[in-house]
Amino acid sequence: MQSTMMRVPLSLNHVLERGGVLFPESEIVSRLPDKSLRRLRYADFHRRARALGAALARLGLRKGERVATLSWNHYAHLECYFGIPAAGGVMHTLNLRLAPDDIGWIASHAEDRFLVVDDVLLPLYRQFAPLHRFERVIVVPFGGARVPQEFDDYEALLEGGGDFDYAPHAEDDPIAMCYTSGTTGRPKGVVYSHRSTVLHSLVASLPDNWGLSGRDCVLAVTPMFHANCWGIPYGAVMLGAKLVLPGPHLHPVDLLDLMQSESPTLAIGVPTIWLGMLQAYESEPGRWRFPPGLRTLVGGAAVPEALIRAYAKHGVRVDQGWGMTETSPVCTIAYEKPEFRDATPDERFKRNATAGVPVPLVDLRIVGDKGVAPWDGKQVGEIQVSGPFVTGRYHAVDDPSRFAEDAHHNLWLRTGDVGTVDPHGYVRITDRTKDLIKSGGEWISSVDLENALMGHAAVAEAAVIAIAHEKWGERPLACVVLKPGKQATPEELDALLSKSFAKWQLPERYDFIAEIPRTSTGKFWKAKLRERYRS
Numbered sequence: 458m459q460s461t462m463m464r465v466p467l468s469l470n471h472v473l474e475r476g477g478v479l480f481p482e483s484e485i486v487s488r489l490p491d492k493s494l495r496r497l498r499y500a501d502f503h504r505r506a507r508a509l510g511a512a513l514a515r516l517g518l519r520k521g522e523r524v525a526t527l528s529w530n531h532y533a534h535l536e537c538y539f540g541i542p543a544a545g546g547v548m549h550t551l552n553l554r555l556a557p558d559d560i561g562w563i564a565s566h567a568e569d570r571f572l573v574v575d576d577v578l579l580p581l582y583r584q585f586a587p588l589h590r591f592e593r594v595i596v597v598p599f600g601g602a603r604v605p606q607e608f609d610d611y612e613a614l615l616e617g618g619g620d621f622d623y624a625p626h627a628e629d630d631p632i633a634m635c636y637t638s639g640t641t642g643r644p645k646g647v648v649y650s651h652r653s654t655v656l657h658s659l660v661a662s663l664p665d666n667w668g669l670s671g672r673d674c675v676l677a678v679t680p681m682f683h684a685n686c687w688g689i690p691y692g693a694v695m696l697g698a699k700l701v702l703p704g705p706h707l708h709p710v711d712l713l714d715l716m717q718s719e720s721p722t723l724a725i726g727v728p729t730i731w732l733g734m735l736q737a738y739e740s741e742p743g744r745w746r747f748p749p750g751l752r753t754l755v756g757g758a759a760v761p762e763a764l765i766r767a768y769a770k771h772g773v774r775v776d777q778g779w780g781m782t783e784t785s786p787v788c789t790i791a792y793e794k795p796e797f798r799d800a801t802p803d804e805r806f807k808r809n810a811t812a813g814v815p816v817p818l819v820d821l822r823i824v825g826d827k828g829v830a831p832w833d834g835k836q837v838g839e840i841q842v843s844g845p846f847v848t849g850r851y852h853a854v855d856d857p858s859r860f861a862e863d864a865h866h867n868l869w870l871r872t873g874d875v876g877t878v879d880p881h882g883y884v885r886i887t888d889r890t891k892d893l894i895k896s897g898g899e900w901i902s903s904v905d906l907e908n909a910l911m912g913h914a915a916v917a918e919a920a921v922i923a924i925a926h927e928k929w930g931e932r933p934l935a936c937v938v939l940k941p942g943k944q945a946t947p948e949e950l951d952a953l954l955s956k957s958f959a960k961w962q963l964p965e966r967y968d969f970i971a972e973i974p975r976t977s978t979g980k981f982w983k984a985k986l987r988e989r990y991r992s
């Protein structure tokens with residue numbers, strides 16, 4: 458027997474149509490570089506996203522071709538989220554925090570055909586332009602500057618008119634891609650489909666997860682170039698929620714001002730943002746009030762229980778989520794399962810300081826030295842996940858080390874995160890096997906720093922580890938062994954690294970040591986080093 462249900466492909470275009478037709482009055486508020494606010498109704502956003510689709514089709518964009526974005530969080534970036542896939546293209550968000558060489562390499566690896574870039578980011582574009590030739594560079598006059606003649610003007614393109622029809626597609630066709638830092642070697646591309654995005658939006662929006670509804674106002678601080686802004690733009694448009702996009706103004710005072718005028722009910726970002734905001738808030742009592750009923754969704758790095766408690770004092774609820782670019786990204790969210798309905802506030806704080814429980818459609822297991830470990834809250838292993846919005850490979854590179862197959866031939870993503878799961882299904886992240894440092898929500902590769910340092914004539918060996926940092930979560934510490942009789946100063950090493958790393962990626966500190974501890978197989982024994990510098 459066969460089911461009688463229609464085989465309608467899941468489609469992001471349905472989400473755009475739904476948003477525009479059902480919620481024409483919902484608002485998208487964007488903060489411009491001059492700090493003024495630009496308000497756009499969903500009806501206009503819908504028209505403009507379709508106009509972008511039409512313009513890209515006119516420019517000859519073919520199905521599956523990449524259109525890169527280099528943009529802050531604002532209306533035009535949101536239009537790209539929907540307008541590029543509407544034309545059959547793949548939106549490739551470039552991370553503007555990376556060093557120009559890396560951005561250029563990534564654009565070239567993804568074979569991006571067109572670029573949509575904010576006028577205020579043209580100086581950054583010019584730094585990596587020699588590394589990759591985009592056929593068209595479309596400039597968003599976000600900062601109000603006149604678009605230089607050699608580029609296309611985004612607004613003029615949108616006014617180009619013409620009929621628009623969504624490009625035909627299957628549900629597994631790609632709509633977006635995002636590169637994620639590799640431990641070694643270059644970043645790797647993850648490609649999302651219509652299907653994975655729609656399923657992720659539905660699941661992540663559920664009451665026990667984001668608890669998102671059309672009555673919400675969402676302040677998205679998480680960059681739109683970061684794992685699709687955790688999927689919030691898709692979920693918000695699907696449900697008609699008001700979206701508040703802070704543009705380039707991420708200073709705590711700016712965010713607090715924005716909260717006063719827009720009264721978000723849900724705000725998302727990494728712990729560094731919330732820590733800074735709390736300090737600003739408490740340093741000037743009475744200047745701001747957190748909007749009543751505000752919830753925040755914090756993730757991307759471990760959320761300290763102290764932070765959750767501190768916000769509770771101001772009536773703000775902090776929910777923690779865990780996930781990765783490879784997983785769309787939401788995999789687990791902390792909330793009170795039914796058996797904890799009567800939990801005391803203390804118990805709730807403790808639960809919210811875990812990574813939470815797996816969301817629907819995501820299977821999660823931990824694999825230790827002796828294979829799959831039980832959920833007893835004690836046994837530690839690598840966290841592996843499987844599901845319809847988890848990547849099964851990387852774009853154009855083979856990396857079998859990141860995947861595992863079980864006896865039933867199911868594929869699992871090896872996350873590189875290590876932790877336990879308790880008998881109730883709450884995941885606790887305890888460590889990371891990935892040799893990466895997460896500073897303010899952005900990655901720094903320790904291996905890349907080490908290789909660059911070892912390129913200095915006076916350096917015999919270098920090992921880079923993460924050290925805890927109050928503001929940034931983690932910062933790199935470089936342990937350097939100098940060659941006999943040779944000298945190097947931190948300033949010299951910084952100067953060398955500055956050639957290939959962004960400023961914020963440079964080590965917080967250098968420690969010149971006699972030797973780097975090694976494991977029995979002769980590898981750097983980073984666990985030992987981490988232990989040494991823990992305090």
Ligand code: ADP
Pocket residue numbers: 637683684755756757758759760777778779780781782783786812872873874886889895898900
């Ligand atoms: P994003 O930061 O957008 O979630 P990335 O792919 O850049 O996506 O980073 C994912 C990694 O960030 C995870 O594999 C994990 O190491 C770390 N991470 C994310 N959320 C948490 C969390 N709640 N607790 C601890 N680490 C986290």
